[in-house]
Amino acid sequence: MAEEGRYDVVVIGGGPGGYPAAIRCAQRGAKVALVEKERVGGTCLNWGCIPTKTLLASTELIARAREAEKFGVKISGIEPDWGAIQERKAKVTDTLVGGILQLLKANGIDLVEGAGSITPEKNVRVAGADGEAVLETDRIIIATGSDPAELPTFDFSQPSVMTSTDALALDHVPESLIIVGSGVIGSEFACIFSTLGTRIAMVELMDRMLPTEDSRVAKQMKSTFRKAGIEVKTETTVEEVLEYRPDGIKVKLSDGGELEAEKLLVSIGRRFNSAGLGLEEVGVKADERGRIEVNDAMETSVEGIYAVGDVVGGILLAHTATFEGLVAAENATGGKATMSYDVVPACIFTTPEIGSVGLNTDKAADQGLEVTVSRFSFGALGKAMAMGEDYGFVQLVIDAKTDKLLGAQIMGPHASDLIHEVAVAMQQGATAMDIATTIHAHPSLPEAIMEAAEAAHGKAIHVAPPRKK
Numbered sequence: 001m002a003e004e005g006r007y008d009v010v011v012i013g014g015g016p017g018g019y020p021a022a023i024r025c026a027q028r029g030a031k032v033a034l035v036e037k038e039r040v041g042g043t044c045l046n047w048g049c050i051p052t053k054t055l056l057a058s059t060e061l062i063a064r065a066r067e068a069e070k071f072g073v074k075i076s077g078i079e080p081d082w083g084a085i086q087e088r089k090a091k092v093t094d095t096l097v098g099g100i101l102q103l104l105k106a107n108g109i110d111l112v113e114g115a116g117s118i119t120p121e122k123n124v125r126v127a128g129a130d131g132e133a134v135l136e137t138d139r140i141i142i143a144t145g146s147d148p149a150e151l152p153t154f155d156f157s158q159p160s161v162m163t164s165t166d167a168l169a170l171d172h173v174p175e176s177l178i179i180v181g182s183g184v185i186g187s188e189f190a191c192i193f194s195t196l197g198t199r200i201a202m203v204e205l206m207d208r209m210l211p212t213e214d215s216r217v218a219k220q221m222k223s224t225f226r227k228a229g230i231e232v233k234t235e236t237t238v239e240e241v242l243e244y245r246p247d248g249i250k251v252k253l254s255d256g257g258e259l260e261a262e263k264l265l266v267s268i269g270r271r272f273n274s275a276g277l278g279l280e281e282v283g284v285k286a287d288e289r290g291r292i293e294v295n296d297a298m299e300t301s302v303e304g305i306y307a308v309g310d311v312v313g314g315i316l317l318a319h320t321a322t323f324e325g326l327v328a329a330e331n332a333t334g335g336k337a338t339m340s341y342d343v344v345p346a347c348i349f350t351t352p353e354i355g356s357v358g359l360n361t362d363k364a365a366d367q368g369l370e371v372t373v374s375r376f377s378f379g380a381l382g383k384a385m386a387m388g389e390d391y392g393f394v395q396l397v398i399d400a401k402t403d404k405l406l407g408a409q410i411m412g413p414h415a416s417d418l419i420h421e422v423a424v425a426m427q428q429g430a431t432a433m434d435i436a437t438t439i440h441a442h443p444s445l446p447e448a449i450m451e452a453a454e455a456a457h458g459k460a461i462h463v464a465p466p467r468k469k
C-alpha cells in the first residue's frame, strides 16, 4: 500500500480503458486516483458507441414502423422528432456517466478533474480549473484515448465541415451529407441520417467500403446501401473544396466529378492522444503517429508506466480498451496478466448489422491457410423470416484439418449479439462439429450458426445438397 498522501496507481483518462482499470486496481486493494479532463466514460459513452447506438435505436424504430403494413399493422403519422431523439440520447449518456461516478465513489477512487501529464519524477501533474496539483504515485496507467483525425483538405472551422463529434451534436437533420470515409463510423452515420431523410454520398479512397471487413460482407453491404439510396464512390478522394457557403459545401473529386451538400462529415480514422503527456521526458516510446508502444503486459518502455486503449493503437474498440485496462490493472497491482487479441468480436451497427470475430476469408487466404468456408443464409431460417429480417448470412471460417473455428462473419439481424456464440466457442477451442452437435432452440437466430457448422460437414438440414449430374 502507498504511503500517506501517495497513490499506488494513478490512471490518466476515464474512458472504457481507464475507468475499469481504476476500478480493478481498487478491487485489488490499491489506493487509486483517476484523472479526467472532460467527462468520465470518454469517447465511448459521450461521443462514440453509446450516443450512436442511441440514435440508431430511434432510426431503426422509424424504419421498422415504416414497414409496419407488411406485418399487417397500420401506423400513420410516423415523424422523427430530432430534438426529442437528441434529448433521449443525452439522457442515456448522462445516466451512464452518473453510474460510473457512483462506481468510482463506491470503490474509494479519487476522481481528479483536469489534464494529466507525467512529471520527470514519474508522478502525475494535473492542470485543472483551480490550478495545478501533483499526485505522487508508484504506478501510472495512461488511457487517454483518441480524437477524430482531421484532413488538411478541409477547414474544420467552417460550419459545413464536421467530425463525428460534431455530427452527434447537430441541432437539425441536414438535407444532404457527404461522408468522407466508408469505415465503421461513416457507415453507421450513413444509416442514421439516411433513415431521417438526408441525401447521402460517401467517398472512399480504397477499392471497397468497410475496407477492413470480409470482402463478401463489404460487397453485400455496398449493394444494401445502394438499395437504400446511399451512393458509395470507391477509389475516389476529395481533391479540393471548391466552395464553403454558410449553408453548404461544394467539393471536387479525384474522378473529376463534383459533389455539393449541406454538410460534410470526415470519418477517416482517429488521432492518438499522447501529445503533451510528458512521454519523451520520462522515456516512454511512441511511434511517429503517437501510438504508445506496449508489451503484452500493457507496460510501456518504462517500468511501472502502462498504457491501454485507443492510445496504443491496434484494435480501436471500447471492449479491447477495457480488457487492456484490466490487464494493466492486474500488473500494476502485483498480478501477472497478459493481453491476447486472438478472439476479439467487432460489430458494426449498420442496417443490417455486421458481427465478426477472428479470421475472415481474405486474411485466411493472405496467410495461405487451408480453410473450409461454410455459409448459411438467413433467407432459409424460420425465425428470420418470421421477424421479416431474412437477409444476410452466417459465414464460418474453419481449419480444414482440425475443424477448429478460426473466425466468423455474420451479416443480418442481431449479428452483434449472435457473433458472441462463435467468440465463446473460439475461446474454448471448439470445432465446427461442437457447434453442429449443440442443440439450438427453435425458432431462433443462432440456429443459422448451427446450420452453417452442419453445412461444413455436409449435414445441414436446410441446405439443398449439390445437384447430381
Ligand code: FAD
Pocket: 012, 013, 014, 015, 016, 017, 018, 035, 036, 037, 038, 039, 040, 041, 042, 043, 044, 045, 047, 048, 049, 050, 052, 114, 115, 116, 117, 143, 144, 145, 146, 147, 164, 185, 273, 277, 308, 309, 310, 311, 316, 317, 318, 319, 321
Ligand atoms: P477514450 O474513450 O477516448 O477515453 C479517453 C479519455 O481520456 C477521455 O475521456 C478524455 O477526455 C481523457 N483524456 C485524454 N487526455 C487526457 C489527459 N491528458 N488528462 C486527463 N484526461 C484525458 N467502439 C466499440 O467498441 N463499439 C462501438 O459501437 C463504437 N462506436 C463508436 C462510434 C464513434 C462515433 C466513435 C468515435 C467511436 C466508437 N467506438 C466504438 C470506439 C470507442 O469509442 C473507443 O475505442 C473507446 O472509447 C476507446 O477507449 P479509451 O478509454 O482508450 O479512450
